[in-house]
Amino acid sequence: MRDIDFYAQILGIDHPWHVDDVKLQTEAGRVDVWIDHEPGALWACPECGRELACRDHAEERTWRHLDTCQFKTFLHARIPRVNCPDHGVRQAQVPWAAPHSRFTLLMERMAIDVISACSTIEGARKLLRISWDETWGIMERAVKRGLSRKEQRKIHYLGVDEKAFRKGHKYMTVVCDLMRGTVEHVAEDRRTASLEAYYQSLSSEQLEAVRAVSMDMWQPYFSATMKWIPEASRKIVFDRFHVMQHVGKAVDTVRRQEHKALMAEGESTLKGTRYLWLYGESRLPDKHKPRFDDLKQANLKTAKAWAMKESLQDLWGYMSPGWAKRFLERWCGWATRSRITPMKKVAQTLRAHMDNVVTFCRHRITNAVAEGLNSKIMAIKRRACGYRNKEHFKTAIYFFCGGLDLYPACKTGATH
Numbered sequence: 001m002r003d004i005d006f007y008a009q010i011l012g013i014d015h016p017w018h019v020d021d022v023k024l025q026t027e028a029g030r031v032d033v034w035i036d037h038e039p040g041a042l043w044a045c046p047e048c049g050r051e052l053a054c055r056d057h058a059e060e061r062t063w064r065h066l067d068t069c070q071f072k073t074f075l076h077a078r079i080p081r082v083n084c085p086d087h088g089v090r091q092a093q094v095p096w097a098a099p100h101s102r103f104t105l106l107m108e109r110m111a112i113d114v115i116s117a118c119s120t121i122e123g124a125r126k127l128l129r130i131s132w133d134e135t136w137g138i139m140e141r142a143v144k145r146g147l148s149r150k151e152q153r154k155i156h157y158l159g160v161d162e163k164a165f166r167k168g169h170k171y172m173t174v175v176c177d178l179m180r181g182t183v184e185h186v187a188e189d190r191r192t193a194s195l196e197a198y199y200q201s202l203s204s205e206q207l208e209a210v211r212a213v214s215m216d217m218w219q220p221y222f223s224a225t226m227k228w229i230p231e232a233s234r235k236i237v238f239d240r241f242h243v244m245q246h247v248g249k250a251v252d253t254v255r256r257q258e259h260k261a262l263m264a265e266g267e268s269t270l271k272g273t274r275y276l277w278l279y280g281e282s283r284l285p286d287k288h289k290p291r292f293d294d295l296k297q298a299n300l301k302t303a304k305a306w307a308m309k310e311s312l313q314d315l316w317g318y319m320s321p322g323w324a325k326r327f328l329e330r331w332c333g334w335a336t337r338s339r340i341t342p343m344k345k346v347a348q349t350l351r352a353h354m355d356n357v358v359t360f361c362r363h364r365i366t367n368a369v370a371e372g373l374n375s376k377i378m379a380i381k382r383r384a385c386g387y388r389n390k391e392h393f394k395t396a397i398y399f400f401c402g403g404l405d406l407y408p409a410c411k412t413g414a415t416h
């Protein structure tokens with residue numbers, strides 16, 4: 001078989017296109033394939049589809065295709081232009097590539113698979129033998145395609161979370177579908193406007209379909225949700241893991257303060273105990289049990305605070321918000337009377353947000369899915385090692401966590 005026929009077949013090049021020439025450069029490790037079309041062929045205007053004769057050609061363009069064995073393979077062609085009475089001079093569409101892409105559709109599909117499977121973007125880039133910018137170009141196009149194809153689905157349970165972009169102060173707001181475990185929206189900052197931008201993108205049917213929104217006790221998210229979701233006061237659920245995290249932090253503050261005070265008196269009772277107080281009673285490893293039992297017996301503020309945290313776990317077992325509220329009121333009373341300042345403070349916070357803490361009993365949702373996604377996002381951050389900008393970070397989140405249909409529609413050649 002002649003190389004021209006061989007390439008026509010493996011590229012799936014069809015009438016009116018044909019392979020005109022093939023050049024193999026062994027030294028350079030590349031194959032170049034020129035594609036041309038029959039002179040009298042008609043071309044569709046990309047706007048209206050009207051069939052028109054070729055007016056002239058655009059400059060020759062080059063597309064990177066799947067490798068032929070290990071040879072980098074490039075297609076070359078001059079794209080015909082038509083003069084549409086309604087739309088003016090336009091380039092016809094070629095069946096092997098999307099407009100503006102420097103890769104063929106098959107190469108883009110392959111690249112999407114490789115990027116998805118690789119543990120680092122740099123690794124994917126090396127395997128594909130494309131540049132860093134080309135890799136991001138493929139990912140950006142894939143995400144854009146995926147987002148534009150996205151149906152206006154109704155999402156019943158939303159999770160809103162903040163994500164630190166860089167150590168310190170840069171935050172992103174991530175909205176996810178708790179049932180599908182997909183990221184629906186990524187916005188800069190963690191302000192009211194960050195979340196509002198998402199709600200604004202929803203139809204009124206979609207806003208009404210939201211049954212509950214899980215979030216941390218964060219006023220900007222609360223305000224945005226109150227403004228946009230009908231009957232939001234019954235639907236906002238302050239996430240139980242975040243609630244327990246706040247209480248856990250209070251316990252840790254108590255420990256730090258008490259440890260400092262004890263050390264001043266030459267007592268090292270609390271030295272090296274930080275992690276012991278982070279465990280729940282049931283999850284404490286056996287090897288720590290004897291020491292921890294001693295600590296609990298000692299008359300420590302830290303032990304009291306820890307016991308409060310343990311007892312708060314019972315809150316999540318209630319099935320009725322009314323009963324949960326009575327329990328939480330008692331708990332807050334206990335914490336307030338304890339005269340342990342960090343516990344009093346956290347009780348104040350919980351009291352102020354009580355109605356939307358106990359909504360958990362009605363909806364029983366948590367950001368646990370979102371937290372899972374968060375660790376996925378952390379991994380994305382690590383494996384991209386060095387996002388030059390926030391846009392790249394956003395693109396990567398949508399690419400890996402958006403549940404999007406990323407592939408270009410394949411019109412030519414073997415599909416997979």
Ligand SMILES: [Zn+2]
Pocket residue numbers: 045046047048049050084085086087088
């Ligand atoms: Zn037209």
